[in-house]
Amino acid sequence: QSALTQPASVSGSPGQSITISCTGTGNDVGAYNLVSWYQQYPGKAPKLMIYEVYKRPSGVSIRFSGTKSGNTASLTISGLQAEDEAHYYCCSYAGLTTPYVFGIGTTVTVL
Amino acid sequence: QVQLQESGPGLVKPSGTLSLTCDVSAGSITNSQWWTWVRQPPGKGLEWIGEIYHRGHTNYNPSLKSRITMSVDMSKDHFSLRLTSVTAADTAVYYCATHRDGYNFFDSWGQGALVTVSS
Numbered sequence: 001q002s003a004l005t006q007p008a009s010v011s012g013s014p015g016q017s018i019t020i021s022c023t024g025t026g027n028d029v030g031a032y033n034l035v036s037w038y039q040q041y042p043g044k045a046p047k048l049m050i051y052e053v054y055k056r057p058s059g060v061s062i063r064f065s066g067t068k069s070g071n072t073a074s075l076t077i078s079g080l081q082a083e084d085e086a087h088y089y090c091c092s093y094a095g096l097t098t099p100y101v102f103g104i105g106t107t108v109t110v111l
Numbered sequence: 112q113v114q115l116q117e118s119g120p121g122l123v124k125p126s127g128t129l130s131l132t133c134d135v136s137a138g139s140i141t142n143s144q145w146w147t148w149v150r151q152p153p154g155k156g157l158e159w160i161g162e163i164y165h166r167g168h169t170n171y172n173p174s175l176k177s178r179i180t181m182s183v184d185m186s187k188d189h190f191s192l193r194l195t196s197v198t199a200a201d202t203a204v205y206y207c208a209t210h211r212d213g214y215n216f217f218d219s220w221g222q223g224a225l226v227t228v229s230s
Contacts, residue, residue, distance in 0.1 A: 001173070003156065036216035038157075045206055045223055046149075046157065051216035089157050093215040099170050100159040100215070102149075 004029065004090055004103035011109040017078040020106045022090030023071055028101055030071035034093035037066060037075045039086050040105075046089060050075060077108070085110045113138030115207045115221035123201075123228050129194040133207030133221055140183055141165045143212040146190040148181070150203040151223075158203075163190055164212070197228045 005023040012018040022029065022037075029035055033053050038046035048057050050066040053073060063078045073092070077084050090103040119131035133146065140146070148160040161171035163181040171179050180193040194201060204225050208217040 032215075034215040038217075045220040046208075046217070047220070048216055048218050051214075051218075057218065091157075091159075091216070096170075098159075098173055099162070102157040102159060105156040 001028070001094055001098040001101045004092060004101055006088075006090060006103040006106045008104075009107045009109060011111055012077075012080045013111045014080055014082065016080050017076060018080060018108065020075045020077075020088055020090075020108070022073040022075070022092075022103045024073075024092055024094075024101070025071055028092040028094035029068065029073050031095070032093045033068065035066065035068060035073040036091045037064075038089045038091065040089065041086050049088075080110055082110050084108055113142070113144070113209060113219050115209065115219055117205060117207050117221045117224035119224060119226070121225055121227060123197055123226060124230050125198055125228055127197055127228075129192070129197050129201060129205075129226055129228075131192045131205055131207075131224060131226070132189050133191070135188045135190070135209075140185055140188045140190065144209045145170075145212060146181075146183065147208045147210065147217060148192045149206045149208055149217075150201075151206070152200075152203045160192065160194075160205075162210075199228050202226065202228045 037050040040046045053068045054066040114136045145162040147162040183190045204223040207221040
């Protein structure tokens with residue numbers, strides 16, 4: 001099972017919106033509405049930001065939203081803030097053989 | 112929400128065995144949850160290693176399956192990872208994490224434990 005494809009980096013100015021894509025295949029992203037997104041600061045553990053494509057856990061800002069079309073899921077951060085500068089990873093359920101596959105990660109930079 | 116904490120040796124010799132334990136608190140290992148290991152090589156992305164249910168059911172990453180053993184100790188509320196025949200490529204921060212049975216996202220993570228494979 002190959003890692004999901006994400007852009008290496010995305011940047012934006014404060015207040016702007018950015019979108020991170022996560023491309024898989026018909027065996028993972030395209031097969032299940034079970035994509036989740038994680039935020040990770042350097043030296044820290046990942047934190048769940050979005051689950052089941054678009055759902056937000058309690059406490060996560062409404063500025064974070066998720067969508068999916070075909071084999072590609074996307075995370076949008078609106079009203080970009082300095083605190084959003086971090087690494088972001090998508091993850092998809094991929095069936096019984098290899099249940100979970102992560103994306104390669106995207107570094108978000110706030111200009 | 113459960114709290115997780117990894118522990119184990121930070122240095123393992125090549126060809127040796129990596130052993131880590133994850134203590135579960137603010138919850139029980141017998142909850143309806145899958146107990147998971149994820150690793151992250153320095154400067155790289157996350158890799159799902161495998162998971163175990165308290166009744167002993169396991170799912171392993173096929174790329175690591177021949178070298179992995181996971182176990183649960185219900186009396187101590189912890190679960191463990193053993194990875195044999197390690198090489199420098201196994202150097203990583205190892206995270207324990209969990210997801211509820213029937214759900215497919217990781218909502219609790221340990222802080223991570225760096226394991227270096229070196230002689």
